[in-house]
Amino acid sequence: MDARSFAVSYSSPYSPSSAFRNGHHHPLVVNVSSLSNCKILSRHLTQICPSLEVVRMQDVATKHNAVDKESPVENLKDGLFSATSSHERSDGLCFDYRKDESTVSITVVGASGDLAKKKIFPALFALFYEDCLPKHFTVYGYARSKMTNAELRNMVSKTLTCRIDKRENCSEKMEQFLNRCFYHSGQYDSLDNFMELDTKIKEHEAGRISNRLFYLSIPPNIFIDAVRCASLSASSTNGWTRVIVEKPFGRDSESSAALTRGLKKYLNEDQIFRIDHYLGKELVENLSVLRFSNLVFEPLWSRQYIRNVQLIFSEDFGTEGRGGYFDNYGIIRDIMQNHLLQILALFAMETPVSCDAEDIRNEKVKVLRSMRPLQLENLVVGQYKSHTKGGITYPGYTDDMTVPKDSLTPTFAAAALFIDNARWDGVPFLMKAGKALHTRRAEIRVQFRHVPGNLYNRNIGTDLDQATNELVIKIQPDEAIYLKINNKVPGLGMRLDRSTLNLHYAARYSKEIPDAYERLLLDAIDGERRLFIRSDELDAAWALFTPLLKELEEKKIIPEYYPYGSRGPVGAHYLAARYNVRWGDLGLEQ
Numbered sequence: 101m102d103a104r105s106f107a108v109s110y111s112s113p114y115s116p117s118s119a120f121r122n123g124h125h126h127p128l129v130v131n132v133s134s135l136s137n138c139k140i141l142s143r144h145l146t147q148i149c150p151s152l153e154v155v156r157m158q159d160v161a162t163k164h165n166a167v168d169k170e171s172p173v174e175n176l177k178d179g180l181f182s183a184t185s186s187h188e189r190s191d192g193l194c195f196d197y198r199k200d201e202s203t204v205s206i207t208v209v210g211a212s213g214d215l216a217k218k219k220i221f222p223a224l225f226a227l228f229y230e231d232c233l234p235k236h237f238t239v240y241g242y243a244r245s246k247m248t249n250a251e252l253r254n255m256v257s258k259t260l261t262c263r264i265d266k267r268e269n270c271s272e273k274m275e276q277f278l279n280r281c282f283y284h285s286g287q288y289d290s291l292d293n294f295m296e297l298d299t300k301i302k303e304h305e306a307g308r309i310s311n312r313l314f315y316l317s318i319p320p321n322i323f324i325d326a327v328r329c330a331s332l333s334a335s336s337t338n339g340w341t342r343v344i345v346e347k348p349f350g351r352d353s354e355s356s357a358a359l360t361r362g363l364k365k366y367l368n369e370d371q372i373f374r375i376d377h378y379l380g381k382e383l384v385e386n387l388s389v390l391r392f393s394n395l396v397f398e399p400l401w402s403r404q405y406i407r408n409v410q411l412i413f414s415e416d417f418g419t420e421g422r423g424g425y426f427d428n429y430g431i432i433r434d435i436m437q438n439h440l441l442q443i444l445a446l447f448a449m450e451t452p453v454s455c456d457a458e459d460i461r462n463e464k465v466k467v468l469r470s471m472r473p474l475q476l477e478n479l480v481v482g483q484y485k486s487h488t489k490g491g492i493t494y495p496g497y498t499d500d501m502t503v504p505k506d507s508l509t510p511t512f513a514a515a516a517l518f519i520d521n522a523r524w525d526g527v528p529f530l531m532k533a534g535k536a537l538h539t540r541r542a543e544i545r546v547q548f549r550h551v552p553g554n555l556y557n558r559n560i561g562t563d564l565d566q567a568t569n570e571l572v573i574k575i576q577p578d579e580a581i582y583l584k585i586n587n588k589v590p591g592l593g594m595r596l597d598r599s600t601l602n603l604h605y606a607a608r609y610s611k612e613i614p615d616a617y618e619r620l621l622l623d624a625i626d627g628e629r630r631l632f633i634r635s636d637e638l639d640a641a642w643a644l645f646t647p648l649l650k651e652l653e654e655k656k657i658i659p660e661y662y663p664y665g666s667r668g669p670v671g672a673h674y675l676a677a678r679y680n681v682r683w684g685d686l687g688l689e690q
């Protein structure tokens with residue numbers, strides 16, 4: 101940061117406009133107390149001066165020595181950002197100051213792989229298309245495969261799509277994006293190869309402040325090698341360096357702790373962004389909004405009114421090509437211990453002090469630590485077998501060439517979990533996750549208690565369960581939030597039926613819903629950690645599943661076989677019935 105910068109402490113009475121109107125032709129460097137203040141101020145600034153570029157400088161001053169020692173910004177901490185504009189306006193509100201503009205270099209480690217092609221490059225392009233990426237950004241693909249820049253661009257171009265609702269300038273934008281993508285071939289454990297990458301990155305940084313994001317899109321056995329080399333040979337010397345780590349974060353408490361120890365040899369906890377892409381899904385992000393910004397839900401959100409909660413994940417395809425990875429993990433580690441448990445924690449946590457990452461993650465950890473470790477008697481496991489339907493034969497799990505023929509790895513699991521705290525005592529949280537089932541969906545179902553002394557019991561019939569309210573949060577596909585209520589059928593008689601108050605996203609919002617990876621990548625670039633998993637959360641999550649996973653493997657529990665494309669093992673119904681629960685996704689009306 102240049103010595104001509106000046107600092108202003110942001111508190112609510114401060115008006116950013118005064119600083120501009122005073123005619124300062126310097127970068128405005130503002131110390132704000134929190135990320136949300138930072139965002140509010142940033143909005144104010146850009147309203148006053150639309151051509152202004154606001155750049156967060158988080159971590160710059162504190163972590164590295166590159167800040168000019170004479171600079172008044174030397175001691176500023178989190179929330180620091182600078183504002184610069186490239187266009188001077190005639191009213192003098194804006195100024196031209198480019199020297200301290202920062203760059204963001206995003207390296208996709210494992211760029212030749214499935215996730216990079218399917219999710220990461222398309223998400224980066226979508227962010228670019230929406231003008232969400234910083235002005236000076238560059239993307240690097242890194243992997244062992246030999247490729248030229250042109251070959252990487254060609255590979256990436258095949259998976260880029262534009263928003264359906266905004267197709268203008270699509271091919272032009274794609275070309276601009278691809279021109280910012282470069283490839284470097286190297287080994288994941290080579291300090292020299294990462295040094296070469298560093299040289300390339302520096303060329304593009306052209307002396308600006310350097311911020312670097314590494315996305316580890318590689319198998320977990322090489323995470324530490326890659327982090328060691330990236331950190332020692334290619335981390336930023338004057339800006340931030342962050343690493344997005346993909347799951348799996350180990351396969352039990354011990355291996356997860358070892359991975360964390362390995363990562364922390366080279367990184368601080370706040371440089372590690374453990375991704376759980378379900379946290380980036382629109383309806384999962386909306387869960388807290390639904391609970392904490394609507395008076396009608398939060399008072400009902402406890403054992404007093406809620407009978408059970410169901411977290412359901414189902415896919416209508418098998419492991420298809422990922423059997424080698426999957427067989428070492430199974431559905432409990434692949435979906436339950438992370439995606440479904442994260443949703444459960446958000447669903448059940450107490451009101452956080454604020455929306456700041458640490459406040460939310462503190463509450464999630466408390467929920468996880470209040471849970472009983474999963475017991476074998478509360479678990480049903482299944483594995484899909486081959487099935488022929490309509491002349492087509494669908495393969496069984498062990499038909500996959502990469503899966504051992506005698507594999508007992510579960511591709512389906514149903515579990516009953518309990519939170520032993522005052523709010524949720526005795527409420528079963530039922531999870532169900534499976535591959536090769538009859539449908540693809542992810543949803544949360546909240547079944548409420550019966551209405552005490554219901555005046556209308558006579559008009560409902562004998563099945564009271566069918567008449568209780570159910571709130572469904574449909575995460576995917578076809579996002580929706582709907583509440584099942586009882587309603588009088590219009591007419592002279594008094595007959596009740598089940599109706600639905602439905603917030604169907606496609607009907608309500610014309611804007612296309614961004615992919616989870618877009619939100620998460622943007623957050624990682626912004627240094628927003630709210631949707632990433634902290635190490636103590638991870639430890640608490642593994643503590644719930646590790647003893648059971650060991651028992652399953654030691655006892656060689658045989659899964660219940662279910663046909664490809666079916667509704668899964670019947671054992672899941674018995675498990676639910678033990679807690680007087682009926683799975684909400686299997687009824688006639690869903």
Ligand SMILES: NC(=O)C1=CN([C@@H]2O[C@H](COP(=O)(O)OP(=O)(O)OC[C@H]3O[C@@H](n4cnc5c(N)ncnc54)[C@H](OP(=O)(O)O)[C@@H]3O)[C@@H](O)[C@H]2O)C=CC1
Nearest residue numbers: 210212213214215216243244245317318319320346347348
């Ligand atoms: N694919 C998906 O849908 C999802 C993936 N993930 C996680 O994301 C990460 C990446 O996944 P994905 O892209 O599917 O992985 P891939 O198996 O496609 O591997 C990515 C790249 O890593 C390199 N690689 C693969 N195996 C090895 C090896 N044994 N030793 C060294 N390098 C290797 C290859 O690049 P090269 O040979 O060119 O070096 C490959 O292109 C994994 O951790 C995975 O668990 C998480 C959620 C979903």
Ligand SMILES: O=C1O[C@H](COP(=O)(O)O)[C@@H](O)[C@H](O)[C@H]1O
Nearest residue numbers: 347377415422434435439542576
């Ligand atoms: O993490 C994973 O998620 C996918 C499902 O993600 P979705 O966003 O398509 O619902 C799953 O297929 C995969 O097995 C798992 O590793």
